[in-house]
Amino acid sequence: MTKETQTHTATSDTSNHQASKRKVLITGGCGFIGRNLVNGFADAGHDVTVLDLGGKAFRDDVRFVDMNICDKAAVISVCEGMDSIIHNASLVHTKHNKEDVVWEVNLGGTQNIIAACKQHKIPRLVYISSASAVYEGKDIENGDETLPYSSISQAPYADSKIQAEKEVLAFSGTGVTQCCAIRPHVVFGPEDNRFMPAILQKAREGKLKRAIGDRDKLSDFTYVSNLVDAVLLAEQKLEEGAASCGQAYFITNGEPMAFFDFVERMLLELGYPPISGKVPYWLAYTAAAIAEGIDTLKGGTLNAENGLTRFAVRYMVTHHYYSIEKARRELGWEPRVGITEGIKVTVAALKTDPSIRQQIAALTAA
Numbered sequence: 592m593t594k595e596t597q598t599h600t601a602t603s604d605t606s607n608h609q610a611s612k613r614k615v616l617i618t619g620g621c622g623f624i625g626r627n628l629v630n631g632f633a634d635a636g637h638d639v640t641v642l643d644l645g646g647k648a649f650r651d652d653v654r655f656v657d658m659n660i661c662d663k664a665a666v667i668s669v670c671e672g673m674d675s676i677i678h679n680a681s682l683v684h685t686k687h688n689k690e691d692v693v694w695e696v697n698l699g700g701t702q703n704i705i706a707a708c709k710q711h712k713i714p715r716l717v718y719i720s721s722a723s724a725v726y727e728g729k730d731i732e733n734g735d736e737t738l739p740y741s742s743i744s745q746a747p748y749a750d751s752k753i754q755a756e757k758e759v760l761a762f763s764g765t766g767v768t769q770c771c772a773i774r775p776h777v778v779f780g781p782e783d784n785r786f787m788p789a790i791l792q793k794a795r796e797g798k799l800k801r802a803i804g805d806r807d808k809l810s811d812f813t814y815v816s817n818l819v820d821a822v823l824l825a826e827q828k829l830e831e832g833a834a835s836c837g838q839a840y841f842i843t844n845g846e847p848m849a850f851f852d853f854v855e856r857m858l859l860e861l862g863y864p865p866i867s868g869k870v871p872y873w874l875a876y877t878a879a880a881i882a883e884g885i886d887t888l889k890g891g892t893l894n895a896e897n898g899l900t901r902f903a904v905r906y907m908v909t910h911h912y913y914s915i916e917k918a919r920r921e922l923g924w925e926p927r928v929g930i931t932e933g934i935k936v937t938v939a940a941l942k943t944d945p946s947i948r949q950q951i952a953a954l955t956a957a
Contacts (some may be wrong), residue, residue, distance in 0.1 A: 599856050602763070614638045615826070616673045618660055618704065619680030621646025623783050624775075624815065626721065628677055629653060631819035632826075642669060643680070660700035670707035675715035675826050677761075678704050678818035683748055685783065688881035690747040691821040701758060708768040715769050715829040717822055718759040722776035722841055722913055723749040730808070730910040736917050746900070756839065763837035764877040768827040773822055776913065780815030780933060781940035790854055793948070794863050801853035801868040803875045810850045813913040814933035817926040818842055824922045840918040846930045847912035853930075860938040861947065881906045 593889040608690050615632050620641030626649065633639045633653055640654040648655040658665050660680045669955050670676065682696045701718070708716055723736040725731065726745060756772045763770035780787055793799045821842045855866045879901045918924045928936075941947050 592604050601898060612636050612710070613637060613674035614640070614672060615638045615677060615787060615886055616642060616670055617677045617679060618642045618700070619678075621649070621655075622679075623780075623785065624778055624818065625679045625777050625778070626629040627815045627819050628679060628822060631816075631823055632804065633675070635823060640669070644869045648836055654758065656835060657914045661695050662701045663706060666700075667707040667710055670704070670713060671688065671711050673711065675717070675829075676704055676713055677717045677822060677826065678709065679754065680721070681748075681755075686845075688861075693747040693750045697748070698755045698758075701755035704756060705768075710761070713768055715826055716762075716770040716860075717829065718756060718770065718772045719822070719824050720756045720772040720839065721749065721752045722774045722843070722911070724753045724774060724839075728905045728909065731912065732809075732910045733914050734841075735914040736841065736885045745905075746760070760837050760839065769831060769833065769836045771825050771829060771837065773818070773825060773842050773844045774839055774913075775813045775818045776811040776911070778815050778818055779915040780811045780937055780942065783815075783937070787857070790857065791861075791941075794858055797883045799858065799866060800864075801870045802866050802907075803870050803904060805869065806849045807909050808849060809847035809910055809912050810853070810906070810910075811847050812844075812853055812930060813843045813929070814926070814928045816928055817844060819924060820927065821918060821924045824924050826920060834921045838917075838921065840922065841913035841915055841917055842924075843913055844926045844928075844930050844933070845915045847910075848930070850907050852890070853934075856934055857938060860903065860934065861941060891912050 601938070615637045617625060617628050617632065618641075618692065619637060620629045620639075621643040625641070625643065625646075629639055629641055629650065639652075640656060641648075642656050642658050642660065644659050645657060646655065658669060660666060678701060680696070680700055682693050704716065707713065723745065723769060724740055725734060726822050727741045727743055731738070741749065746752055758768050759772060762768065777786065782857060790799070821840065832837075850865055851906070859865060884902075885955065915924075915926070
């Protein structure tokens with residue numbers, strides 16, 4: 592077996608996660624989280640198939656299928672013979688535009704997966720959801736899974752993920768497929784292609800010298816291998832009558848800290864100066880609204896947010912951290928990689944990037 596890279600840095604104990612080899616299909620398996628899920632399930636000895644649009648193969652012991660999750664007939668066809676599906680594919684888009692595209696992928700794609708499970712009687716379905724399913728722009732402190740879904744529209748991403756999760760969990764009660772939903776929050780780690788790149792771009796541009804708000808609101812973060820461990824356990828335990836069937840689980844490191852404290856720790860490790868001063872919430876929110884409005888007038892852009900959306904700004908000035916006791920109790924899961932270790936591993940990986948090394952050298956010289 593050869594691999595282009597190994598991103599699941601804390602490989603799970605396969606004796607704890609695997610009862611038998613299964614055929615597992617992972618959607619969105621070429622992105623940051625998906626890639627780690629693929630490595631986790633393949634390393635555990637499962638027969639893995641990846642469904643991803645435009646993704647590049649990175650393991651020779653995994654089957655890669657270039658396919659649009661919105662193509663219902665094709666999705667149903669490729670799912671034939673699978674024992675489990677890990678449905679990770681989605682568009683993370685928190686601006687208030689491109690709603691049709693986001694809903695087509697996030698809800699329509701999920702409905703296609705459900706249709707495949709019905710037709711082929713696939714035993715297990717794990718849906719990778721989001722902690723934003725319960726967020727209403729207000730403080731959440733140690734929130735658990737009894738929190739209701741958000742009753743107000745936050746962004747097409749959150750709205751579509753809520754509806755998709757509802758349909759997956761409702762489907763779990765039909766007697767065809769056992770389902771559960773995993774709700775991570777701010778996933779980070781080596782080879783992250785979204786969160787840290789946006790942070791570093793702002794640092795390069797000199798736009799991270801000030802925090803938004805007072806830095807007194809706590810957020811959860813999730814090191815990527817902890818998420819993979821949870822999904823491995825959830826998939827294994829999805830059997831008829833299990834406590835996890837039809838359930839949702841918050842998965843985080845369980846170490847809440849202020850958003851800008853987390854960012855600053857990353858930046859300091861990379862040689863950037865500390866974040867000093869602050870920008871008032873109202874000013875940041877207004878700037879985000881203007882940026883979104885300009886983007887919408889231009890037709891809207893996907894996956895090009897750089898943290899400046901109204902949704903993201905609200906996140907930075909509210910508590911949003913969650914209890915992980917239900918996952919501990921029902922899945923037997925524990926976050927094995929702490930925040931401090933996760934930051935160190937992530938920074939070490941970033942420092943292998945030639946462009947990052949050049950930036951660090953320039954900072955040192957200055």
